[in-house]
Amino acid sequence: VIGYWLFTHPLFAQEKPTPAVVPQQPAVVPQPPAVVPQPPAPPTVDELIKQLKSTDPILRQQSASELGFRREMKAVGALIEVLSDTHTAVRRNAVDSLGLLRAREAVTPLTNLLDDSDPQTRQSVAVALGYIGDPKVAGVLTKKLKDPNDGVRFAAGQTLGLLRNTEAIPALVECLKDKDMDMRLIAVRALGDISEKSVTKDLFPLLKEENPRLRSETAYALGKISSPEAIDALSPLLKDTDKKVRLASAQSLGKLGNKEGYPVALELLKDRDVLLRAQAADALGDIGEKKAIPELEKLREDPDLFVRNAVEISLTRLGWRPPTTTPKTPAKIPEKK
Known part of the structure; x- marks a missing residue:
């Protein structure tokens, strides 16, 4: 009895463990989707x-x-x-x-x-007139070739070339003697664009310019003008120290019906310079020598798209046509005996 009392008395009885209280998660209230502000409509x-x-x-x-x-x-x-x-x-x-x-x-x-x-406004006007393309403004633009601001003069010269109005020729020829090399370069390009044979001899002195860029641009302009009297002036440039000058001379001679520059163009067809390879391919099309076809065909797989396009155009000009592929006849399966 005593033992039973000891185990049942509240002082000795083991307390039951209190269950752990599990915290309640707050109820999730659904939020409305975020509103992304829309940009205002353009005016x-x-x-x-x-x-x-x-x-x-x-x-x-x-x-x-x-x-x-x-x-x-x-x-x-x-x-x-x-x-x-x-x-x-x-x-x-x-x-x-x-x-x-x-x-x-x-x-x-x-x-x-x-x-x-404002000189920038004057320059913008000269450029805008080139976009519009009204040749009647040539007379007004020639006056801007003497503008105190170089940007205005350059823009006027470029637009005069685009307009191709022969009225501008005397003023542009005068610019061939300008102290600024860039102005002389722009005048050469403009005269080449106008393509009036009367200026051919005016361009000859620039073939002896110290700057190779000016020599090459002059040679190229003479090709665009296409005056036969330029042949004798262009031929010596095939031995120029600058390869761009040699190539420009070869190409212009080709436009004049002279194939003397064929070896120069063929050599530069293998140049590392992408632009030179493309121009050399173009020059071979101008020269019109059909024996260049095998060399041009090799560049049909050139890694540069610009070169490949120039090659395809020149090959077409030379009368080349892509080979037609004949579909292979499937092999016959021997009949079982």
């Missing part, structure tokens, strides 16, 4: 035109530029009005946009800006 053309009259010059500048990039012809009239804006950047962007739009109705107001106080 319409009408809104951009309206912004050209904003009091904020930066907004006017941006609108003038955007209208050109969008190629919106309905904005031409509004852009012409902006050419008189008091802020230089606004005027310049309007000039660029009118050029991109090829807006012929803007030719007269643009030529008036050739005397703008």
Whole structure:
């Protein structure tokens, strides 16, 4: 009895373990999906035109530029009005946009800006007139060949070449004697683009220029002009120390019906320079020597796409045609006996 009492008395009885309290997880409240802000819709053309009259010059500048990039012809009239804006950047962007739009109705107001106080605006006008392509502005542009700013002079010379108006020839010939080598180079290219045979002899002195780039560009221009009297002047350049000059001479001689430069072009067909290989391939097409076909065929697998394209064009000019592949006849299976 005593033993039973000892084990049943509360002082001696073992306490039951208290169960662990498991923390309750808070209820997950579903959240609405995040709203991604949508970019504002771009302004319409009408809104951009309206912004050209904003009091904020930066907004006017941006609108003038955007209208050109969008190629919106309905904005031409509004852009012409902006050419008189008091802020230089606004005027310049309007000039660029009118050029991109090829807006012929803007030719007269643009030529008036050739005397703008800002040289970058004058340069932009000269470039824009080249995009528009009205040959009537040649007379006005020739005056800009004497602009105090080099950028304006260079742009005017390049545009005169694009316009191909013979009215510009006397002024461009005068530029062949300019102190600035880049101006002489631009004049050579422009005269080559105009391609008037009367300037052939005016270009001969530049074949002896110290700068090889000027010699090669002059040789190339003489090929574009295609005057037979240039043959005797070009032939010595086949032995020039500069390979670009040699190749330009070979190619121009080829255009004149002279194959004397064939070995030069053939040699440079293997040059490491990608542009030289491509030009050499092009020159072989001009020279017209069919025996160049096997050498050109080797470059049909050239790693450079530019070279491969030049090769294919020259091969076609030389009368080459790709070989036709005959489908193989399947082998006959012997019949079982």
